[in-house]
Amino acid sequence: MTESSFMLEALELAKKGQFTSGKGACVGCIISKNNQIIGKGFYEFFGAPHAEIMAIESVRKKYRNNFNEVLAGSTITVTLEPCSEFGKTPPCLDEILKYNFKKIIIGQLDASQSSLERLKKSDIEVVTEEIPNELNKGFFKNLKYKKPYVRAKIAMSEDKKIAFIEDDNQWITCSASRLDGHKFRALSDIVLTGSGTIKRDNPALDVRDSEITQLKNFQQPIRAIIASESKLNADLKFFKTPGPKIIFCSNKDVYKNLDSVVDLEVFEIEDSKIKINLLRLLDELSSQDIHDVLLESGPKLITSFIEADLIDEFIIYIAPKILSNTALSFFEGEDSKSPFNSKDFILSEEASIESDKRIIYRRKNGIK
Numbered sequence: 623m624t625e626s627s628f629m630l631e632a633l634e635l636a637k638k639g640q641f642t643s644g645k646g647a648c649v650g651c652i653i654s655k656n657n658q659i660i661g662k663g664f665y666e667f668f669g670a671p672h673a674e675i676m677a678i679e680s681v682r683k684k685y686r687n688n689f690n691e692v693l694a695g696s697t698i699t700v701t702l703e704p705c706s707e708f709g710k711t712p713p714c715l716d717e718i719l720k721y722n723f724k725k726i727i728i729g730q731l732d733a734s735q736s737s738l739e740r741l742k743k744s745d746i747e748v749v750t751e752e753i754p755n756e757l758n759k760g761f762f763k764n765l766k767y768k769k770p771y772v773r774a775k776i777a778m779s780e781d782k783k784i785a786f787i788e789d790d791n792q793w794i795t796c797s798a799s800r801l802d803g804h805k806f807r808a809l810s811d812i813v814l815t816g817s818g819t820i821k822r823d824n825p826a827l828d829v830r831d832s833e834i835t836q837l838k839n840f841q842q843p844i845r846a847i848i849a850s851e852s853k854l855n856a857d858l859k860f861f862k863t864p865g866p867k868i869i870f871c872s873n874k875d876v877y878k879n880l881d882s883v884v885d886l887e888v889f890e891i892e893d894s895k896i897k898i899n900l901l902r903l904l905d906e907l908s909s910q911d912i913h914d915v916l917l918e919s920g921p922k923l924i925t926s927f928i929e930a931d932l933i934d935e936f937i938i939y940i941a942p943k944i945l946s947n948t949a950l951s952f953f954e955g956e957d958s959k960s961p962f963n964s965k966d967f968i969l970s971e972e973a974s975i976e977s978d979k980r981i982i983y984r985r986k987n988g989i990k
């Protein structure tokens with residue numbers, strides 16, 4: 623094996639924590655000697671030992687009697703710059719400096735840490751690789767801009783229609799696409815919708831993919847409704863489903879029938895009489911350490927988010943159907959702002975899910 627394959631392997635390990643790492647970044651780590659892997663670790667859940675510590679411990683377990691000797695002269699490959707500051711756990715850098723590693727290979731730098739400088743002053747050879755890494759978008763966006771990374775998930779027909787005008791019980795996409803969508807809920811700290819969707823579809827908005835929910839440290843994302851004036855009713859599935867819930871509103875009437883609902887927080891975001899200021903809402907989320915947002919709403923709220931240029935990624939499921947006038951368009955604004963036409967977005971991924979297609983548009987110039 624070569625050192626570049628160790629970084630790919632470390633990235634695969636990092637991915638193992640994608641549904642459980644919570645507010646922490648997904649990180650993978652490989653320790654190798656003479657081109658053989660001797661230790662592995664990844665960051666599993668918020669507050670758990672970091673990937674580097676897990677990898678060092680895995681070597682300790684295997685080589686109890688000559689652990690220090692085995693580590694001396696080895697290479698540590700880690701997808702993210704090790705931490706230099708005390709957080710939930712002590713700094714990984716201090717631990718790394720205890721052993722005589724020959725080399726450290728770092729996949730991505732972390733502007734909140736200063737390990738790189740200190741490592742460069744040590745006897746360890748330091749290699750930095752800016753590896754393409756789809757993980758940790760919210761973590762990096764929050765670090766740079768103090769804003770969460772916003773994904774919008776939309777199911778539509780080939781003619782870009784999102785909802786039937788009359789028949790409430792018809793799905794646009796197939797069940798495999800709908801299950802696939804649960805992965806994006808699980809990647810998020812919060813799933814947001816609008817009062818229009820809550821009243822019309824009565825969704826629970828929780829993750830129901832059992833392969834994910836049975837993971838040992840999986841926690842359901844927070845679920846949230848944006849409602850400026852609609853009165854909400856405690857019988858909705860959203861409120862009956864256990865787990866943390868938030869209402870963002872600008873009028874007390876919205877939640878006056880909800881005294882019986884448990885695990886519910888209400889944020890009043892003052893604004894114009896009709897709409898919630900979405901930028902302020904995202905600031906509020908960021909101040910609560912919420913890094914990844916999934917928007918699953920109808921055309922009104924999607925349009926407001928697009929008009930305010932607040933979406934970083936569109937996950938679009940397209941069913942092979944034409945709905946024409948029987949359905950609502952997904953976006954009510956100017957065509958040039960839709961992800962399909964906007965010069966700021968690029969088609970980044972395409973996949974087939976049975977007869978549906980899943981396409982992902984991301985910002986051309988990365989996070990903003």
Ligand SMILES: NC(=O)c1ccc[n+]([C@@H]2O[C@H](COP(=O)([O-])OP(=O)(O)OC[C@H]3O[C@@H](n4cnc5c(N)ncnc54)[C@H](OP(=O)(O)O)[C@@H]3O)[C@@H](O)[C@H]2O)c1
Nearest residue numbers: 777785816818819850851852897898919920921922923926
């Ligand atoms: N195919 C899909 O992917 C998908 C996903 C979700 C929903 N849908 C469909 O979408 C339809 C509902 O669409 P919708 O447009 O009525 O619902 P929506 O976009 O989910 O909710 C709109 C409501 O959000 C509130 N809101 C607060 N601040 C806002 C702001 N800044 N901008 C916009 N809205 C704000 C308003 O509530 P107040 O009235 O309280 O002021 C507004 O009426 C349903 O038929 C549903 O099936 C489709």
